[in-house]
Amino acid sequence: MMIVFLAAVISALFAGGVFLILRQDLIKVVIGLALVGNAVNLAIFILGGWRVGSVPIIQADQSVLEATAIDPLPQALILTAIVIGFAMQAFLLVLARIQSDKAKSFDTQSLEDASQ
Amino acid sequence: MAAMPRVRLARYFSVALSAGHLVLVSWVAFQVLGEGPVALQVGAWRAPFGISFYVDGLSAIMLWVSSFLALGVHVYSLGANHAEEDTGSFHVFYHFLMAGVCGAFATSDLFNLFVWFEVLLISSFALLSNSTHRKALSGSVVYVAINLLGSALFVLGLGLLYNSAGTLNIADLMLLRSQGPVAPTLQIVSALFLFAFAMKAGVVPLAQWLPSSYPAAGISALALFAGLLTKVGIYTLMRFVGLGLGETNALFMPILTVASLATMLIGVLGAASSAGWRHILSYHIVSQVGYMALAVSMGTVGAMAACIFYLAHHMVVKTSLFLVAGLIEKDSGVDQLKALHRKEALLVVFFAIPALSLAGLPPFSGFWAKLLVLREALRLEWWTAAFFVLLVGLLTLFSMSKIWSEVFQKSAETPVPAPRGTDARVWLMKIPLVVFCAWILLLGVFPAPFFRLASLAAKQLMDNAQTISIVLPGASQ
Numbered sequence: 001m002m003i004v005f006l007a008a009v010i011s012a013l014f015a016g017g018v019f020l021i022l023r024q025d026l027i028k029v030v031i032g033l034a035l036v037g038n039a040v041n042l043a044i045f046i047l048g049g050w051r052v053g054s055v056p057i058i059q060a061d062q063s064v065l066e067a068t069a070i071d072p073l074p075q076a077l078i079l080t081a082i083v084i085g086f087a088m089q090a091f092l093l094v095l096a097r098i099q100s101d102k103a104k105s106f107d108t109q110s111l112e113d114a115s116q
Numbered sequence: 117m118a119a120m121p122r123v124r125l126a127r128y129f130s131v132a133l134s135a136g137h138l139v140l141v142s143w144v145a146f147q148v149l150g151e152g153p154v155a156l157q158v159g160a161w162r163a164p165f166g167i168s169f170y171v172d173g174l175s176a177i178m179l180w181v182s183s184f185l186a187l188g189v190h191v192y193s194l195g196a197n198h199a200e201e202d203t204g205s206f207h208v209f210y211h212f213l214m215a216g217v218c219g220a221f222a223t224s225d226l227f228n229l230f231v232w233f234e235v236l237l238i239s240s241f242a243l244l245s246n247s248t249h250r251k252a253l254s255g256s257v258v259y260v261a262i263n264l265l266g267s268a269l270f271v272l273g274l275g276l277l278y279n280s281a282g283t284l285n286i287a288d289l290m291l292l293r294s295q296g297p298v299a300p301t302l303q304i305v306s307a308l309f310l311f312a313f314a315m316k317a318g319v320v321p322l323a324q325w326l327p328s329s330y331p332a333a334g335i336s337a338l339a340l341f342a343g344l345l346t347k348v349g350i351y352t353l354m355r356f357v358g359l360g361l362g363e364t365n366a367l368f369m370p371i372l373t374v375a376s377l378a379t380m381l382i383g384v385l386g387a388a389s390s391a392g393w394r395h396i397l398s399y400h401i402v403s404q405v406g407y408m409a410l411a412v413s414m415g416t417v418g419a420m421a422a423c424i425f426y427l428a429h430h431m432v433v434k435t436s437l438f439l440v441a442g443l444i445e446k447d448s449g450v451d452q453l454k455a456l457h458r459k460e461a462l463l464v465v466f467f468a469i470p471a472l473s474l475a476g477l478p479p480f481s482g483f484w485a486k487l488l489v490l491r492e493a494l495r496l497e498w499w500t501a502a503f504f505v506l507l508v509g510l511l512t513l514f515s516m517s518k519i520w521s522e523v524f525q526k527s528a529e530t531p532v533p534a535p536r537g538t539d540a541r542v543w544l545m546k547i548p549l550v551v552f553c554a555w556i557l558l559l560g561v562f563p564a565p566f567f568r569l570a571s572l573a574a575k576q577l578m579d580n581a582q583t584i585s586i587v588l589p590g591a592s593q
Contacts, residue, residue, distance in 0.1 A: 021261060029257075033264045040268045044275035074278060077227055081271050084234045085264075091241055092260055099253050108257065 006046055013039035026096045026106045030089060037085040041078045048074025127194055130207040134183075134190045137214065141183040145176040149569060153576060155224070155287075155587045164288035168587050170224035173573025174424060178221045178351055181428050184555075185343045185435050186214050188548030192439055193336035195544025205242060206336075213239035213340065220348050224587055226284040227274055229352065230267070233316070237263055240345060243337035244329065255332030262325040266315040273308030276301055286359060287587035290580040293360050306365035309356055310372065317349025319372075319409050320379040323402045327386060330401070331394035335442030338394075342401055343435035347427055350408045354420060357412055358577040372413035377501060379406030380508040387515040393441045396519050397434070400474065403508060404430050410505070411489050414496055420574035422488035425567055429473065429481040429559055436470040436552040443545050462546070469553045471520065473560065475513040481559035484567070 013035050020032025049070050056072030058065050065072070100106050148154055153172035157163055171179070190210065216236025223229050245256040278284055280301035281292055292298070315322040326346070330338060353372075362368045383403025387396045408430070411423035444463060473480030476487075486509055493502040559566055576582060 021265065026257065029261055033261060033268075036265065036268045040272045040275070043272055044278075047275040047279035049279070074275065077271075077274070077278070080227070080231065084231070084267075087238060088234075088241075088260070088264055091238065092257075092264075095245060095253065095256055095260065099257070102253065108254070 002052075003046065006042070010039050010043050010046075013042070024108050026099060026108055029108070030092045030096060033092065034085070034089055037081070037089075041081055041085075044074050044078050044081070048077075126204070127207065130210070131187075131190045131194055133211065134187045134214070138180075138183040138187045141179045141218070144171060145180040148176040149173055149572070153582070153586055163588050164283050164285035167228050168224040168285055168287065169222045170287065170583065170587050171222050172576040172583070173569065174351070174354065174577050175221045177424060177428060177569065177573055178347070179218055181431050182214070182217050182221065182344055182347075185431055186210075186340065188552060189336050189339045189343075189435060189439070192339070192442075192545050192548045195541045195547075196336065196442065206246060209239040209242040209246075210340075212236075213243065213344075217344050217348060221351060224286045224583075226277065226286065226289075230270055230274060233270070233348070234267060236345070236348065237267070240337075240341060243340075244333050247332055247334040247337065249332045249334070251332040255329035258325055259329035262315065262322075266312045266322075269308050270312035273305045273312065276308070277305045280305070285587070286355065287583050289359055289361070291584050291588060294580065294584075298361075298364050302361060302364040306361055306368045309361075310353075310365075310368055313349050313353045313356065314372070314375065314409070315349070316346070317353060317409060318346045318379075318402050318405045319349075319375050320382050320402070320406070321375070323379060323383070323405075326402055327390070327395055327398040330398040331392070335438065335445075339435045339438040339442070342397070342438050343431040346401060346405050347408075347431055350405065350412065350423070350427065353409065353412045354423060354577060357415055358420070358580075360580060362415065369413050369415060372409060373498075373501070376406045376409035376413055377504045379403065379409060380504055381406075381511075384508050384511040384515060388511060388518065393519055396515060397437055397441065400437075400512070400515070401434060403512065404434070404474070406508070407486070407489055407505070410501060411492065414492055414498070416492065416496070417571070417574045417578050418495065419489075419492045420577055421567065421571040422485070422492050424570040424573050425488055425559075425563070426485040428566065428570070429485040429556070432552050432555050433470045433473050433482065436466070436549060436556070437474065439545070439549055439552075440467045440470065443542070443549070466546070466549045466553060467520070469556055471516045473556050475516050476509045477513070479557070479560045481556050481563070483560060484563040488567075 017032045017035030017037075017039060020028045020035065023029060023032070051070060054068070054070045056065065056070050056075060096106060144154075148171050153170060155163075155171075156169040158167045158169065161167070193206075213236050216232050216234075216239060219232035220229055220236065223232060241256065241260055244259060245252055249255075274284060277289075280299040281289060283289060283292070311322070315325075318326045330341060333341060356362060362372075380403050383399050383401075383406055387399035387403060390396045390399055404426075408423050408426050411419045411426060440463065443466070469480065473482035476482040476485070486505060490502055490505045493505060
């Protein structure tokens with residue numbers, strides 16, 4: 001049941017993200033890309049295998065991960081993807097800021113006109 | 117405005133680093149092409165738990181040609197002395213770009229490949245938006261947005277792949293594939309990877325970002341992008357097909373074939389109908405990527421050898437064309453153009469050699485590259501593909517003559533108002549062009565030795581058993 005709900009959330013995030021990427025306002029494009037990134041990260045989290053109540057952490061009295069614990073690797077992948085996405089969004093926001101200085105708005109069409 | 121001695125010293129040091137890099141890569145390539153592929157486990161963690169690096173013939177060739185190009189463009193930028201290259205960030209991101217490209221060529225782990233993609237991506241963002249071109253900003257936005265989308269889908273594919281295969285190591289995936297039928301989920305993975313790699317390579321219908329964003333870049337950055345970035349996409353497509361996962365999805369190869377034919381045609385038609393050499397040459401990149409994608413979609417060892425030859429030819433040709441066009445742009449005003457080509461016959465030669473090579477005329481490298489692709493198409497009896505190869509070659513020649521008349525007879529695009537470095541050393545800008553033209557002629561007149569290397573590399577690419585034995589020694593078959 002939970003997985004159906006999560007799949008619906010991921011789909012909604014993807015749909016919203018793609019919708020926003022196609023908008024004219026540059027800030028909305030950035031938010032859309034962030035949403036798509038989040039949807040993908042959530043998808044990897046589910047795909048990595050998850051069980052309620054199970055964590056990929058070595059227990060206090062053990063020295064290796066239990067065989068029944070879930071796989072920690074996908075969560076490392078997600079962390080990498082989050083960090084990379086964060087850097088990209090920061091870059092895009094700076095670009096948007098420079099644009100708004102030049103064209104006095106965040107509209108991509110106005111940027112096209114301003115650069116003619 | 118002469119640069120201060122310290123800044124000049126820093127620039128020379130940066131170029132010296134590129135030269136040192138080429139030396140190291142030559143050593144690796146020499147060893148790999150002579151003795152066989154090598155593998156490296158980062159941190160000495162055993163594969164497939166650690167990250168593996170695997171350099172075989174294909175990687176070695178790609179590494180070498182990339183470093184060769186990078187040094188040439190770096191020397192050129194030293195001579196061109198553009199204001200945008202005066203900033204420290206140009207050299208930093210130049211080296212980061214090369215790090216990303218070389219990492220992508222050398223790695224044998226798909227997630228590591230994603231990380232290297234992002235390294236080279238963000239470096240290219242920085243180089244692109246550093247440009248003083250008036251369209252740099254809007255071009256950057258397009259470039260960034262579509263590349264982020266492609267990366268997101270790549271990572272999604274990686275997640276699905278990990279879920280169904282349990283590993284992201286290329287050699288391990290080869291091992292799994294040889295042990296039995298693959299999970300149906302891999303069909304979706306193939307589709308997502310095809311999307312992501314085709315987008316990076318510039319395959320239609322995911323190619324419009326290229327002519328929309330490349331023309332806004334500064335010359336040195338543009339020459340580097342043209343020669344390297346899309347080729348990383350082609351390289352990953354080759355690796356993916358060599359991995360054998362191209363067959364998990366019955367539609368993968370047919371879609372790639374149709375897309376590559378469309379790419380060839382649409383690219384060259386876009387070039388023939390564009391104005392301004394930046395746009396024309398950008399569309400040519402798309403068209404030539406179509407040739408390479410066609411070779412990849414054929415899937416045979418011969419086709420892979422043809423693709424490798426085409427890569428080595430095309431990377432140098434494309435970069436040279438952009439460098440020459442930049443050289444002309446730099447030296448000229450509107451009225452000086454005709455006078456320029458009368459007194460600078462060398463410039464005409466510098467343009468003619470790569471241009472005719474791109475069109476596929478003997479005795480240049482492009483002739484053999486196109487011939488190899490054509491031969492493979494005929495051998496497989498793909499008559500439509502062969503027809504497209506010839507047709508697009510003809511149209512490329514037509515659009516090249518259009519560039520010729522545009523660049524040498526008149527100037528349709530007003531020169532970029534970059535502050536003209538009055539102490540631009542033109543001789544420094546010409547040295548890399550001389551070397552690149554020599555390479556083009558060399559490949560054109562003596563293609564056999566290189567074709568032998570390319571065939572060797574293609575065999576190593578498709579030989580999964582050898583890869584497994586080197587990266588995962590002691591793995592059970």
